[in-house]
Amino acid sequence: MRSLLVLLAVLWVCDAVKFGQLCSGNPSNSRRTSDRWGQGQYGAGRGTRLHQGLDIKCSDGAAVYAPFDVTLNGKLTVYTDPTKAAINEGINLSGQGLCFKLFYVRPDRTSGTVRKGQRIGTMLPMQSVYPGITSHVHVQMCDKSDPTPYF
Numbered sequence: 504m505r506s507l508l509v510l511l512a513v514l515w516v517c518d519a520v521k522f523g524q525l526c527s528g529n530p531s532n533s534r535r536t537s538d539r540w541g542q543g544q545y546g547a548g549r550g551t552r553l554h555q556g557l558d559i560k561c562s563d564g565a566a567v568y569a570p571f572d573v574t575l576n577g578k579l580t581v582y583t584d585p586t587k588a589a590i591n592e593g594i595n596l597s598g599q600g601l602c603f604k605l606f607y608v609r610p611d612r613t614s615g616t617v618r619k620g621q622r623i624g625t626m627l628p629m630q631s632v633y634p635g636i637t638s639h640v641h642v643q644m645c646d647k648s649d650p651t652p653y654f
């Protein structure tokens with residue numbers, strides 16, 4: 504019984520969905536840790552609320568890639584604040600049974616399917632809005648759950 508449970512645990516871990524490379528220049532999906540604007544992990548403080556995504560490092564202007572085979576479910580606006588217009592775009596995606604959003608990315612296209620590793624858009628100029636921040640793509644699950652286990 505015990506060995507069966509171990510086997511099932513191993514199979515479950517192997518079967519778990521993992522994000523492939525999201526951003527050119529960051530093949531390991533390394534994460535934003537801490538900078539003058541805050542921290543990148545899920546649940547970090549954001550004034551009166553909590554950070555609802557996970558921040559993956561991505562330089563301004565870098566190419567953003569499909570982390571696995573995905574369907575594009577349209578474009579998003581991130582902010583209502585006009586002073587953040589320069590980075591106010593994102594993409595809604597699904598694949599591997601997950602629905603998720605990428606913020607601060609200008610999509611190349613907003614519908615159809617894209618294979619893992621193909622370009623889906625461009626990282627927007629985050630330094631122009633948040634000088635000194637670790638520029639990043641914000642990954643947020645559509646149900647607001649924690650994306651960290653998928654990285």
Ligand SMILES: *[C@@H]1O[C@H](CO)[C@@H](O)[C@H](O)[C@H]1NC(C)=O
Nearest residue numbers: 576577579595596597602645
């Ligand atoms: C994202 O796409 C999914 C699947 O089509 C949809 O259910 C969801 O409402 C969309 N979310 C946003 C914010 O557009």
